[in-house]
Amino acid sequence: MTNERQRKELLSAVKRMATLGLVAGTSGNLSARVKTGLYLVTPTSLPYETMTTDDLVLINDQLETVEGEGIPSSESLLHLAVYRKRADVAAICHTHSIYASAAAAAQVSIPPILDEVVVKLGGGVECAAYGPPGSEELAENAAEALGNRGAVLMRNHGVTGVGKTPAEALEACELVERVAQIFLMSQLAGGAKPLPPEVIEAGQAVYRMRHGL
Numbered sequence: 001m002t003n004e005r006q007r008k009e010l011l012s013a014v015k016r017m018a019t020l021g022l023v024a025g026t027s028g029n030l031s032a033r034v035k036t037g038l039y040l041v042t043p044t045s046l047p048y049e050t051m052t053t054d055d056l057v058l059i060n061d062q063l064e065t066v067e068g069e070g071i072p073s074s075e076s077l078l079h080l081a082v083y084r085k086r087a088d089v090a091a092i093c094h095t096h097s098i099y100a101s102a103a104a105a106a107q108v109s110i111p112p113i114l115d116e117v118v119v120k121l122g123g124g125v126e127c128a129a130y131g132p133p134g135s136e137e138l139a140e141n142a143a144e145a146l147g148n149r150g151a152v153l154m155r156n157h158g159v160t161g162v163g164k165t166p167a168e169a170l171e172a173c174e175l176v177e178r179v180a181q182i183f184l185m186s187q188l189a190g191g192a193k194p195l196p197p198e199v200i201e202a203g204q205a206v207y208r209m210r211h212g213l
C-alpha cells in the first residue's frame, strides 16, 4: 500500500471519531488529500472498530478508485466538492453528532457565540441548503455554505469539518458539536446572543492569518 504515513494519520482520526461517539454505526466519513487530485477516503459500510490502513480507498478527482478493495464513502462527492473549492484544506470529516444534527434538523445556522469557535472556525456555522445524501446537490450546497470557514451544517443531516490534517478536521466537528449543544441549551435561558462585532472581527482575522486566507 502507498502513502502509509497519511493512511496512519487518517485511520487514527477515524478511530477517535468513533470513540467520541460522533457517528452511529458506519455512518460518517473522513478523507485526506494526498496530493492534488488524489485522496484517501474511508470505505462505505465498514465498521470503524476493525478498520485498518489497508481498508482506506485511494480515489482521484473523478471518483475513480486508484487503490483499494472497498467502495469509497457514499459522501465522496461532498469531499471532492470541498477540495475543489478550498486549496487550503487537506482533510475533511463528516459526522452525524447529536446536537449538530439537531440544529441541522431545525434548519438553523449557529451564530458566532463563542470566541474559540470564531478563532478556530472563522465565524458561525452556516446551515447549508438541503441535498439528498450522497448527491451532487448536497456536495455543492455544503461546499458553498462552508465558504472559507472551518465547518458547515448539512440541512436535516449532520456536520462537515475541514482542516489541514485529519485530526484538525475531526476537531472542527467536535467543536461544532460542543457549540451546537451550548447554542441549543442557551435557548432555555432566553437564547444565545452574538459576540461583540469587534471581537468577531478580531477572531476572524486570527483565523484568516492561520489559514492563509
Ligand SMILES: [Zn+2]
Residues within 6 Å of the ligand: 027, 028, 075, 094, 095, 096, 133, 157, 158
Ligand atoms: Zn452523512
